[in-house]
Amino acid sequence: AQSVAQPEDQVNVAEGNPLTVKCTYSVSGNPYLFWYVQYPNRGLQFLLKYITGDNLVKGSYGFEAEFNKSQTSFHLKKPSALVSDSALYFCAVSGYNQGGKLIFGQGTELSVKP
Amino acid sequence: GAGVSQSPSNKVTEKGKDVELRCDPISGHTALYWYRQRLGQGLEFLIYFQGNSAPDKSGLPSDRFSAERTGESVSTLTIQRTQQEDSAVYLCASSPTRRVGTQYFGPGTRLLVL
Numbered sequence: 605a606q607s608v609a610q611p612e613d614q615v616n617v618a619e620g621n622p623l624t625v626k627c628t629y630s631v632s633g634n635p636y637l638f639w640y641v642q643y644p645n646r647g648l649q650f651l652l653k654y655i656t657g658d659n660l661v662k663g664s665y666g667f668e669a670e671f672n673k674s675q676t677s678f679h680l681k682k683p684s685a686l687v688s689d690s691a692l693y694f695c696a697v698s699g700y701n702q703g704g705k706l707i708f709g710q711g712t713e714l715s716v717k718p
Numbered sequence: 719g720a721g722v723s724q725s726p727s728n729k730v731t732e733k734g735k736d737v738e739l740r741c742d743p744i745s746g747h748t749a750l751y752w753y754r755q756r757l758g759q760g761l762e763f764l765i766y767f768q769g770n771s772a773p774d775k776s777g778l779p780s781d782r783f784s785a786e787r788t789g790e791s792v793s794t795l796t797i798q799r800t801q802q803e804d805s806a807v808y809l810c811a812s813s814p815t816r817r818v819g820t821q822y823f824g825p826g827t828r829l830l831v832l
Contacts, residue, residue: 608760636818647722647809648761648823655818694760703774704749704818708760 606631608697610709617685617716625680625712627695635697637678638706639669642692651693654678665689685716720744722824724810730830731800739795739827743812750793751821752785755807764808767793800831 607630617623629635639651652663659671669680678695692713696706723742731737743750748769753761763777767787778784782800787793797804807828811821 638820640823647825648811650820650822653820696761698818702818703766703768704813704815704821705751705763705766705774705777706753706761706821707763708753710760 606697606699606702606707608695608707608709610693610695610712612712613710614713614715617714619687619716619718620684623682623685623689623714623716625693625695625714627678627680627709628676629678629695629697630676631697631699633700635676635678635699636704637669637671638696638698639663639667639678639680640694640696642694642711644691648694651680685714687716687718690714690716722810722812722822724808724824724827726827727825728828728830730832732832733802734799736796736798737800737829739797739808739829741793741795741810741812741824743791743793743810744814744822746790747812747814747822748790749813749815749819749821750787750790751811751813752793752795753809753811754779755809755826757806761809764795797829800829802831805829805831 637654640648654671695709750767752764766774782798785795807826809826811823813819813821
């Protein structure tokens with residue numbers, strides 16, 4: 605069965621510092637991996653995805669993520685955090701022949717303080 | 719262009735009543751997904767439509783839940799005899815491809831069952 609784990613409920617970072625939001629996954633076959641962000645009272649916004657190719661994926665708002673097959677991880681990173689990055693971040697996975705349906709992690713609340 | 723829209727944005731109902739939630743996908747998107755997000759939790763997959771193929775209903779939690787979609791247009795999610803545990807935000811997403819593609823989410827319908 606497919607699953608996603610986001611081991612941290614909350615991540616606190618000072619503005620200007622690098623941030624990492626962790627994600628590990630379990631899926632049969634090659635994974636398709638996604639990061640979404642949810643701002644308060646708003647829907648989910650797509651940040652980036654890994655389907656195939658380069659393990660380092662760059663996305664919206666300066667975020668990037670690295671696919672690590674051996675560690676089954678897809679951590680989200682940003683070199684310099686902004687207060688406006690504070691939001692709820694979700695990692696999601698889909699597997700081959702799953703029709704694209706996503707299995708989501710529980711979410712990580714990112715708080716960036718000035 | 720217009721994104722995914724959902725209506726109503728909020729719905730309060732009494733236990734035992736039926737409710738109908740509506741999703742208008744992005745025009746031309748062949749795939750449509752419904753998810754449920756309970757308070758403080760990640761998203762749970764409910765059902766997936768792809769063109770005229772039979773829907774994937776594997777995520778529906780009980781036979782009180784059903785959904786329809788006509789062609790590649792509007793979808794409705796119906797919950798019969800609502801229970802308090804049905805209280806959640808119901809999110810709809812659409813995707814332009816038959817394969818694993820980026821899903822674009824609507825703002826959700828917040829359902830409260832009293």
